[in-house]
Amino acid sequence: MLHLRVVCPPGRTVEVRSVLDAEPGVAHLVVHPGVAVHPAGDLVEADVARECADDLLGRLADLGVDHDGGITLEQLDTVLSDRADAAEEAAPGDGADAVVWDELIQRTGEESRLSATFLTFLTIACLLAAVGAVTDSPVTVVGAMVLGPEFGPMAAMAIGLVLRRRDLVSRGALALAAGFPLAMAVTAVATLVFDLLGWLSSAGLDDLEQMDFIYEVGPFSLVVAVLAGAAGMLSLTSARSSALVGVFISVTTVPAAAYASVAVIEGRWSEAAQSVLQLGVNLVGAIGAAAAVLVLARRGSRRRGADRALSDG
Known part of the structure; x- marks a missing residue:
C-alpha cells in the first residue's frame, strides 16, 4: 500500500x-x-x-x-x-x-544528477576496483561494483527514451559522460603513484587469474548487461530495491573503467581498449534492456486501462 x-x-x-x-x-x-x-x-x-x-x-x-x-x-x-x-x-x-511513473521519474531523476556526491562515489568505486584488479582480489572488485552509483543515470536515460523526455536523457548522459572520465582520470593518477612507489608493475598484471572478465569482451558480456539492465528496471518499477544489489554486481562498468586507467598507465593498450569496449557494451546493453522493460510495462498499463474502461462502460 x-x-x-x-x-x-x-x-x-x-x-x-x-x-x-x-x-x-x-x-x-x-x-x-x-x-x-x-x-x-x-x-x-x-x-x-x-x-x-x-x-x-x-x-x-x-x-x-x-x-x-x-x-x-x-x-x-x-x-x-x-x-x-x-x-x-x-x-x-x-x-x-x-508502475507508478511519477514515482519512477522522481526517483531516477534525483539519482541521476551530476553532483559532488555522485562523482565522489563513482571515483571511490573506480579506485577500489583498480586496487582489486591489480591485487587480483574479486572481493574488492565486487565491493566497488556495489558502491558504484552509475545505474541511476542509466535508468534515467532508459525512462527518458521511453517517455521521450529529453531532460532525463540529457541528465543521465551528462552524469555518465562527465563522471566516468573524471573517475578514470583520478584512477590513472593513483595508478601512477602506485607505480612510482613500486607497488605495481606491468609484469605483475600478467599473473592476474581472476580479472580477465573485466576486459575480455564476448557475447556473454552483452547477455549479462541485458539481463542486469532488465532486472534493475524491474526492481525499480516494483519498488524492490534489494534486488538492485545483484544488478550492481552483474554490470561490469566500474571495473572496466578502472582497469582501462590501470592498463593505460602500464602501457597495455590492447587491454585498455578492450576495457573501454567492455564499458560501452555494458552501458548500451543495460540501458537498452531497461528501456525494453519499460516499453512492455507501458503497454501492459495501457491494456489494463482499456480493459477497465470497457468494464466501467
Whole structure:
C-alpha cells in the first residue's frame, strides 16, 4: 500500500474526494478541512493500492491539484486493516507489476544528477576496483561494483527514451559522460603513484587469474548487461530495491573503467581498449534492456486501462 496526501484549495476538495471515493483500491480516506497553511487549503489523505496509484495521480493532476496544491506519495511497509486488504483485492492487476511513473521519474531523476556526491562515489568505486584488479582480489572488485552509483543515470536515460523526455536523457548522459572520465582520470593518477612507489608493475598484471572478465569482451558480456539492465528496471518499477544489489554486481562498468586507467598507465593498450569496449557494451546493453522493460510495462498499463474502461462502460 501507498499513503497519498493531497493539499488542495477548498473549492476542489469535493472533486478530489470524489476521485478517491470512486476508486475501489482506496482505503482510509480522511479529509482535514482548512488545516493546510502554505498553500492554504484542505488536506485529503488515503491509503492506496499500488496498482491503482498511477491512474489516481493522473486524475488528480487533471484537476490541477499539483499546480495550486500538492500531491505526495510514500511507501507503507506495514498496514493492518481489513479495509486495506479489501482495497488491494479490489484493485485491478498485481501491485508487484504496477508502475507508478511519477514515482519512477522522481526517483531516477534525483539519482541521476551530476553532483559532488555522485562523482565522489563513482571515483571511490573506480579506485577500489583498480586496487582489486591489480591485487587480483574479486572481493574488492565486487565491493566497488556495489558502491558504484552509475545505474541511476542509466535508468534515467532508459525512462527518458521511453517517455521521450529529453531532460532525463540529457541528465543521465551528462552524469555518465562527465563522471566516468573524471573517475578514470583520478584512477590513472593513483595508478601512477602506485607505480612510482613500486607497488605495481606491468609484469605483475600478467599473473592476474581472476580479472580477465573485466576486459575480455564476448557475447556473454552483452547477455549479462541485458539481463542486469532488465532486472534493475524491474526492481525499480516494483519498488524492490534489494534486488538492485545483484544488478550492481552483474554490470561490469566500474571495473572496466578502472582497469582501462590501470592498463593505460602500464602501457597495455590492447587491454585498455578492450576495457573501454567492455564499458560501452555494458552501458548500451543495460540501458537498452531497461528501456525494453519499460516499453512492455507501458503497454501492459495501457491494456489494463482499456480493459477497465470497457468494464466501467
